[in-house]
Amino acid sequence: MNRLNSIRIVAVAAAAMTILGLAQPAFAQQPVPFQGRADIIVTDAVIVPPSTQILTGSATGVSNHLGLFTRTETVIVDLNTFTFTSKKIVFTAANGDQLYADAVGGFTSKTTAAGTYTFTGGTGRFLNATGGAVFAATAIKGGFAVTFVGTINY
Numbered sequence: 001m002n003r004l005n006s007i008r009i010v011a012v013a014a015a016a017m018t019i020l021g022l023a024q025p026a027f028a029q030q031p032v033p034f035q036g037r038a039d040i041i042v043t044d045a046v047i048v049p050p051s052t053q054i055l056t057g058s059a060t061g062v063s064n065h066l067g068l069f070t071r072t073e074t075v076i077v078d079l080n081t082f083t084f085t086s087k088k089i090v091f092t093a094a095n096g097d098q099l100y101a102d103a104v105g106g107f108t109s110k111t112t113a114a115g116t117y118t119f120t121g122g123t124g125r126f127l128n129a130t131g132g133a134v135f136a137a138t139a140i141k142g143g144f145a146v147t148f149v150g151t152i153n154y
Contacts, residue, residue: 031131031151036063038071041143053077057143065152066093075103082107089117097124099152103135111139119152129154 038061046054059071073089086103093099099122105115114136119129133150 029153031153032065033149034063034065034131034133034152035147035149036066036069037061037145037147038069039140039143039145040071040073040137051079053079059143059146061146063091063148065154066091066097066099068094073103084113084115088120091122093124095124097126098122099126099129099154101132105135113137113144117148117150122154126154 038059040057040059042055042057044056048054055075057073062068070092073086075084075086077084083106089101089103091099100120101117102120103115103117105113107113117133117135119131121127122129129152131150131152133148135146135148137144137146
């Protein structure tokens with residue numbers, strides 16, 4: 001009788017492992033709309049000869065996934081083409097979770113700029129964030145007002 005119980009236990013265990021092995025892996029969440037706005041104040045501007053300017057900024061803003069946030073960034077501007085790049089923009093939500101983004105873009109006039117964000121992870125709920133957004137910036141006293149819209153997956 002012990003042998004029969006042992007065979008049954010092995011059979012049940014094998015069936016359970018087969019069923020679990022056939023289970024579908026969890027699907028990644030689908031991208032969701034991401035939009036918001038920020039007011040960026042330029043806190044430092046350094047000219048690097050012959051044709052580069054490095055701008056450092058901090059901002060406050062609001063978005064649908066971050067809520068109220070602060071933001072820091074460093075932007076490298078090519079003064080020949082008026083294009084720019086920014087590595088590791090840090091959006092910090094009120095609870096401390098951070099969303100990281102890189103940006104590329106260009107000035108479309110003396111007072112406006114446009115470009116794209118690419119989300120590159122973060123901390124907390126944004127640990128493996130991906131996606132991106134387009135942004136538009138307009139010069140304001142001491143900085144820029146920025147609006148953005150896109151999608152995020154986290």
